Amino acid sequence: MTADRISEPVSPDAGQPANQDIAGYAIRLGDDALILAQRLIEWSARSHEIEEDVALANIALDLLGQARSLLSYGGGYWAKSEDDLAFLREERRFTNVQLVELDNGDFAVTMVRQLLFSAYQYELYRTLESSVDGQLAAIAGKAVKEVAYHVEHAGSWVLRLGDGTELSHQRAQTGLDAVWPYTHELFTDDELAGRVADRGVGPLPSLLRDGWLGTVQPLLTEATLTIPADDWRPSGGRSGLHTQGFGYLLAELQHLHRSHPGATW
Amino acid sequence: MSTEARSSSTDLPGSSADARSLNADVPPSSAEARLAELREAVASVPDPEIPVLTIADLGILRDVRWATDGQPEVVITPTYSGCPATEAIRDDVLSRAHAVLPAARVVIELAPAWTTDWITEDGRHKLAEYGIAPLGRPGPVRVQLGCRPTVACPRCGSTDTEVVSQFGSTPCKALRRCRDCAEPFDEFKPL
Numbered sequence: 001m002t003a004d005r006i007s008e009p010v011s012p013d014a015g016q017p018a019n020q021d022i023a024g025y026a027i028r029l030g031d032d033a034l035i036l037a038q039r040l041i042e043w044s045a046r047s048h049e050i051e052e053d054v055a056l057a058n059i060a061l062d063l064l065g066q067a068r069s070l071l072s073y074g075g076g077y078w079a080k081s082e083d084d085l086a087f088l089r090e091e092r093r094f095t096n097v098q099l100v101e102l103d104n105g106d107f108a109v110t111m112v113r114q115l116l117f118s119a120y121q122y123e124l125y126r127t128l129e130s131s132v133d134g135q136l137a138a139i140a141g142k143a144v145k146e147v148a149y150h151v152e153h154a155g156s157w158v159l160r161l162g163d164g165t166e167l168s169h170q171r172a173q174t175g176l177d178a179v180w181p182y183t184h185e186l187f188t189d190d191e192l193a194g195r196v197a198d199r200g201v202g203p204l205p206s207l208l209r210d211g212w213l214g215t216v217q218p219l220l221t222e223a224t225l226t227i228p229a230d231d232w233r234p235s236g237g238r239s240g241l242h243t244q245g246f247g248y249l250l251a252e253l254q255h256l257h258r259s260h261p262g263a264t265w
Numbered sequence: 266m267s268t269e270a271r272s273s274s275t276d277l278p279g280s281s282a283d284a285r286s287l288n289a290d291v292p293p294s295s296a297e298a299r300l301a302e303l304r305e306a307v308a309s310v311p312d313p314e315i316p317v318l319t320i321a322d323l324g325i326l327r328d329v330r331w332a333t334d335g336q337p338e339v340v341i342t343p344t345y346s347g348c349p350a351t352e353a354i355r356d357d358v359l360s361r362a363h364a365v366l367p368a369a370r371v372v373i374e375l376a377p378a379w380t381t382d383w384i385t386e387d388g389r390h391k392l393a394e395y396g397i398a399p400l401g402r403p404g405p406v407r408v409q410l411g412c413r414p415t416v417a418c419p420r421c422g423s424t425d426t427e428v429v430s431q432f433g434s435t436p437c438k439a440l441r442r443c444r445d446c447a448e449p450f451d452e453f454k455p456l
Contacts, residue, residue: 014375051430051440058432065347069375138376142346145378145456146436153431 014135016076022133023077024095025196027085028238029124030070031096034086035246036117037063038253042104052107055153059114062146069139087257091250092240099182101237101246108161108168109175114154116179119215120186120208121147127203136201155219162223169224176220177228184233187212192238296331299366304329306365307339313353314435317395320354324383327374337362337369342379344456345436381437381455393419398426398441398452416452418443426450 017023040060047053071082099117104110125147128140161172187209189197197204220227236242256263307329308321320326320341328340339362343351355371362369384392392398398416415424423445430440431454439454 051432054434054440055430055432058436061347061349061436062345063347065343065345069346134376138374138378139346142343142375142378145380146345149431149454 014073014076014138017074017135018133020077021192021195021199022136022201023074024192025202026070026074026136028095028192030067030074030085031094032100032117032121033063033070034067035094035096035249036100037061037067038249039100039102039104040110040114043110047107056110059150059153062143062150066139066143066146069142073135073139083257087254091242091247094242094246094250095238095240097182097185098234098237098243098246099179099185101243101249102179102182103245105175105178106171107157108171109178111154111157111161112172112175113179114150115158115219116183116216117186118147118150118154120183120212122151122215123208123211124203127208131202132200151215158219158225159223162220162225172223173225176225180228181232181234184230185235185237188233188235188238190238300329300331300337303337303339303362303365303369306361307358310354310357310361313350313357314437315392315395315397317391318388320358322385322388322391324379324385324388325354326358332370332372337366339369339371340374341371342374344379348436350435379456381453384453392453396420396450397438398450416441418446418448419450420448421446428452 017026037060040056040063043056044053047056067086068082071085075081075085099113102109102113122144125140125144129137129144131137131140158172161168163169164172187205189204189206193202193205196202217227308319308326310320310326312318312320312323312325323344325341325344326339327342328338330338330340332338339358341351341354341358351373355373359369359371362371396419398419416426417424418426418441421443423443425444426441427444428439429442429449433440433451437453437456438451440449441452442449
């Protein structure tokens with residue numbers, strides 16, 4: 001066995017996406033997972049207990065695995081590898097929603113965002129399991145079981161913090177107020193999403209919101225938190241417009257690969 | 266992934282019989298024997314994180330078959346999407362497979378999604394002896410808080426145990442603590 005074989009990345013063996021829309025759709029879902037994984041890993045060795053370090057690293061690892069499958073699949077259409085997409089794209093070429101790139105804030109902000117995003121992913125993957133695209137269905141069928149654990153973990157923390165002390169409640173509420181407006185982008189339809197939905201490849205994002213609310217609303221209520229009004233709806237991530245912090249995130253993500261192209265160890 | 270390991274095949278486990286007949290150069294009985302030899306060689310590859318278990322025990326080894334192009338093919342599936350052990354397992358399987366059939370390749374398939382239900386009875390016993398709590402009853406993972414089944418302590422057998430964290434030292438394990446003997450232990454979490 002040669003050494004270069006050992007350093008090869010592992011991706012599921014799959015054919016290529018049937019068309020550019022499916023490829024682009026896989027990449028936007030992969031970008032969501034990749035960028036949140038990168039954000040979460042910033043918590044390593046910084047959370048309040050070692051178990052939480054381990055938990056956040058595990059959630060990040062699950063998301064990274066999903067991202068690798070999705071980016072490998074989508075990138076295949078243009079003969080791009082997962083590494084090409086993760087390390088060599090400029091900021092404007094990333095199509096993740098802004099929610100996943102937001103600064104971690106304090107632990108309450110991170111957990112509220114995790115609950116809101118994981119509950120969305122749960123709805124998404126559950127629907128995507130019956131996609132006419134076999135590879136997307138396979139990735140979703142695997143990921144949905146992982147995401148169920150993420151919802152459970154983040155949900156437990158939001159309950160504990162929201163219905164905890166005066167200070168933890170206040171921080172959880174501040175986190176919810178800050179993050180909630182960014183959830184609208186998850187459920188905003190655009191042309192690509194429409195075409196993909198028409199062909200039975202992926203669900204129309206707007207149709208996922210009721211199921212998502214069904215998970216998060218009772219939980220937030222039990223956590224004695226107040227859901228903010230649905231007024232401000234920042235968006236643009238899907239078309240490559242990102243928040244200020246995203247450039248710093250990308251710099252950290254891409255620095256090593258760009259400084260030492262093709263480095264392995 | 267190298268191109269030689271790519272496959273457009275979507276065959277599910279157990280559907281290799283048809284493909285085998287396409288391998289016209291090899292007499293059927295000999296083809297079968299070589300496939301059995303290949304299976305035996307790769308089945309005992311240990312899991313790098315839990316070395317008492319083989320990939321056959323874990324249900325990671327899904328199929329050993331003649332692919333539609335007549336080449337021998339070993340199909341494995343990852344436990345979790347991001348599990349780094351998949352890489353090591355793929356390399357181990359490939360190296361053992363090549364020792365038997367140099368043309369063999371390894372294919373990673375996601376569907377059907379791996380579940381802890383596929384861990385064999387033998388595997389469950391080995392887990393318990395290794396100090397990892399055997400799995401609870403197989404069933405779907407639910408998005409509900411605090412509804413996991415009771416798990417017995419692998420050291421003293423007490424069922425008075427609690428979850429410390431749903432995430433442990435590897436993606437497939439949760440951390441638990443026994444309230445009776447006070448020992449912490451790993452649980453192979455249902456998926």
